[in-house]
Amino acid sequence: MGANDLQQAVTLHRPAKPVQPAAAKATDRWSVEGIQALLDKPFMDLVFEAQTVHRQHFPAGDIELATLLSVKTGGCPENCGYCPQSAEFDTGVKAQKLMEVDEVVRAAQAAKDAGATRFCMGAAWRAPKDRDVEKVAVLVEAVKGLGLQTCATLGMLEPHHAQQLKAAGLDYYNHNLDTAPEYYTDVVDTRTYQDRLDTLAHVRSAGISVCCGGIVGMGEAPVHRAGLIAQLANLNPYPESVPINSLVRVPGTPLADSEPVDPFDFVRMIAVARITMPTARVRLSAGRQQMGDAVQALCFMAGANSIFYGDKLLVTGNPDVEADTVLLRRLGLNARQVQQTREEGCAA
Numbered sequence: 386m387g388a389n390d391l392q393q394a395v396t397l398h399r400p401a402k403p404v405q406p407a408a409a410k411a412t413d414r415w416s417v418e419g420i421q422a423l424l425d426k427p428f429m430d431l432v433f434e435a436q437t438v439h440r441q442h443f444p445a446g447d448i449e450l451a452t453l454l455s456v457k458t459g460g461c462p463e464n465c466g467y468c469p470q471s472a473e474f475d476t477g478v479k480a481q482k483l484m485e486v487d488e489v490v491r492a493a494q495a496a497k498d499a500g501a502t503r504f505c506m507g508a509a510w511r512a513p514k515d516r517d518v519e520k521v522a523v524l525v526e527a528v529k530g531l532g533l534q535t536c537a538t539l540g541m542l543e544p545h546h547a548q549q550l551k552a553a554g555l556d557y558y559n560h561n562l563d564t565a566p567e568y569y570t571d572v573v574d575t576r577t578y579q580d581r582l583d584t585l586a587h588v589r590s591a592g593i594s595v596c597c598g599g600i601v602g603m604g605e606a607p608v609h610r611a612g613l614i615a616q617l618a619n620l621n622p623y624p625e626s627v628p629i630n631s632l633v634r635v636p637g638t639p640l641a642d643s644e645p646v647d648p649f650d651f652v653r654m655i656a657v658a659r660i661t662m663p664t665a666r667v668r669l670s671a672g673r674q675q676m677g678d679a680v681q682a683l684c685f686m687a688g689a690n691s692i693f694y695g696d697k698l699l700v701t702g703n704p705d706v707e708a709d710t711v712l713l714r715r716l717g718l719n720a721r722q723v724q725q726t727r728e729e730g731c732a733a
């Protein structure tokens with residue numbers, strides 16, 4: 386990619402003109418305004434409310450550990466402005482083929498041995514082809530066979546793909562809405578928000594649990610943060626897992642120079658996700674390496690009860706297992722061997 390192309394990409398990713406939030410539907414449980422009012426609460430009141438809701442639905446101190454593996458890295462045809470794996474951006478990430486089953490099983494077993502209960506396989510595809518889904522189904526079956534919860538994030542799915550993955554034993558599918566609909570086109574223009582919603586509907590119809598969240602720190606306005614939470618919380622039902630990512634600013638991506646997020650504003654997003662989606666696993670996701678222990682502790686106080694666990698996210702770093710083990714011990718947080726899901730009834 387040349388300097389001119391990069392300049393064009395940067396222009397595409399300029400902050401949006403102020404836009405009215407999407408019109409509310411009669412069935413919506415939450416309005417954007419209601420969520421903004423929560424985000425605007427005094428910090429201590431908001432965190433107290435979130436922790437109160439949290440304790441009504443989960444045992445105190447319970448945390449889920451989910452390990453990520455990039456099973457197919459780089460070379461993606463999409464232009465998501467945050468992503469180091471897009472072929473459009475010069476980030477130094479080399480495109481690789483889909484990993485072999487043995488290699489994936491070894492990584493999954495190591496994750497299990499280190500204490501993870503969920504294993505999430507990520508692929509840098511816009512949408513997998515039939516033959517890709519067949520191969521990933523083999524991976525899912527093998528990982529499931531180790532006694533781990535399985536998750537995959539492969540891009541847009543057709544209904545028959547979702548059914549095939551469900552039959553192979555896929556427990557969760559991760560597909561993020563990333564931001565509010567009004568800001569989406571400032572971040573990616575090779576697909577639409579509706580494309581994302583359609584895939585989520587296909588995943589739901591196939592009986593796979595939904596993992597869906599977003600990213601904070603992409604130059605979005607407060608109303609867009611509220612708009613993202615409104616979209617997630619108004620899904621019917623809302624997602625079982627909600628990853629809240631803090632943008633990892635990767636050199637070469639159009640969003641590399643975004644303003645860092647105020648850590649307290651990030652904590653507020655966790656708190657509001659907890660309050661509006663009380664039984665979901667709210668995952669403190671990308672960005673922990675840049676966050677520090679005290680901010681992470683505030684996120685747990687605000688209701689986060691899941692992390693990505695392992696030295697790497699997909700292509701960028703994550704706190705190492707030793708550091709996380711120490712942090713969790715210092716905070717009295719414990720991973721359980723059998724994670725309860727909403728269907729199993731996770732009220733404390």
Ligand code: SAM
Pocket residue numbers: 467468469470507508509510511538539540541559560561563599600630631632633634635671699
């Ligand atoms: N290609 C598939 C897709 O886009 O759905 C799956 C992989 S994609 C990397 C999964 C998610 O990772 C994205 O939706 C985005 O939310 C998150 N992500 C990617 N790059 C990120 C970054 N630099 N910082 C934070 N989150 C990021």
Ligand code: DTB
Pocket residue numbers: 453469470507538559561598599628629630633670671698699700701702
């Ligand atoms: C999610 O919400 N965050 C994860 C996972 N789902 C797939 C990915 C984070 C990626 C961070 C940058 C990278 O390593 O590529």
Ligand code: SF4
Pocket residue numbers: 461462463464465468469470471508509510511540
């Ligand atoms: Fe491709 Fe997913 Fe990265 Fe977008 S987020 S460029 S779809 S790998």
